[in-house]
Amino acid sequence: xxxxxxxxxxxxxxxxxxxxxxxxxxxxxxxxxxxxxxxxxxxxxxxxxxxxxxxxxxxxxxxxxxxxxxxxxxxxxxxxxxxxxxxxxxxxxxxxxxxxxxxxxxxxxxxxxxxxxxxxxxxxxxxxxxxxxxx
Amino acid sequence: xxxxxxxxxxxxxxxxxxxxxxxxxxxxxxxxxxxxxxxxxxxxxxxxxxxxxxxxxxxxxxxxxxxxxxxxxxxxxxxxxxxxxxxxxxxxxxxxxxxxxxxxxxxxxxxxxxxxxxxxxxxxxx
Numbered sequence: 502x503x504x505x506x507x508x509x510x511x512x513x514x515x516x517x518x519x520x521x522x523x524x525x526x527x528x529x530x531x532x533x534x535x536x537x538x539x540x541x542x543x544x545x546x547x548x549x550x551x552x553x554x555x556x557x558x559x560x561x562x563x564x565x566x567x568x569x570x571x572x573x574x575x576x577x578x579x580x581x582x583x584x585x586x587x588x589x590x591x592x593x594x595x596x597x598x599x600x601x602x603x604x605x606x607x608x609x610x611x612x613x614x615x616x617x618x619x620x621x622x623x624x625x626x627x628x629x630x631x632x633x634x635x636x
Numbered sequence: 637x638x639x640x641x642x643x644x645x646x647x648x649x650x651x652x653x654x655x656x657x658x659x660x661x662x663x664x665x666x667x668x669x670x671x672x673x674x675x676x677x678x679x680x681x682x683x684x685x686x687x688x689x690x691x692x693x694x695x696x697x698x699x700x701x702x703x704x705x706x707x708x709x710x711x712x713x714x715x716x717x718x719x720x721x722x723x724x725x726x727x728x729x730x731x732x733x734x735x736x737x738x739x740x741x742x743x744x745x746x747x748x749x750x751x752x753x754x755x756x757x758x759x760x761x762x
Contacts, residue, residue, distance in 0.1 A: 533722065536715070536718045536722075537719070537722060540715045540719050543711065543747045543751075544747065546676075546751065547747050547750045547751050547754075550695075550750070550751050550754035550758075551751075551753075551754045553691055553695060553754065553758060554753070554755075557688040561688065580677075583673065583677075587669070587673060590666050590669075590670070594663065594666065594667070625677055625681060628681050629680070632681060632682060632684050632685070
């Protein structure tokens with residue numbers, strides 16, 4: 502049962518792209534995408550911590566990369582991915598308890614996830630910029 | 637159920653052999669990550685633009701280093717479980733799947749070790 506050998510071209514069931522994108526479906530896809538992005542993004546944290554442990558030169562080099570416009574954009578995107586995945590995760594934890602599964606509740610929670618993740622991202626950066634004036 | 641031995645039934649294991657362990661660990665680390673990542677965001681926001689000496693001194697504090705270490709472990713366990721599901725969903729050839737799962741585990745362990753090493757080095761005097 503390890504590998505199903507395909508000898509006949511059988512029709513496949515319709516997949517994602519033929520459906521009208523519903524908000525809960527888009528949130529589900531985003532949850533997986535942001536999860537995968539966060540997975541590889543841990544390299545950013547590892548690089549930052551390792552540089553800090555190596556010395557001032559290395560630390561300033563990595564901080565310089567993060568301070569570059571492209572670096573900032575990556576960090577901003579990473580912040581949003583984190584917020585989106587965390588709020589989406591909380592939504593899933595609510596669903597795990599069997600609550601919030603009416604269609605209108607599913608749609609409301611899904612929209613809330615997206616709106617709050619965007620708001621949270623801007624809030625985090627606003628506070629960060631306020632703190633020191635430059636990231 | 638008729639085909640299962642009483643022992644298997646007592647253990648509560650299905651055909652996946654590991655029962656709900658994957659699901660449970662994913663949720664356990666998810667809840668932990670809510671708190672630990674909130675801490676990381678707070679830490680990074682307060683360290684925004686800070687110079688090397690400040691960052692080094694801050695990361696060396698036990699009350700900072702310990703939550704950071706917890707975050708690294710919880711976060712990497714969580715992301716390894718998540719990537720496992722993605723691989724199992726999309727990589728259908730058995731051989732490639734096993735290789736991908738191994739590489740994913742190597743990645744998680746390597747990133748985790750780098751982070752833990754760095755935090756400990758800062759804590760124990762670099």
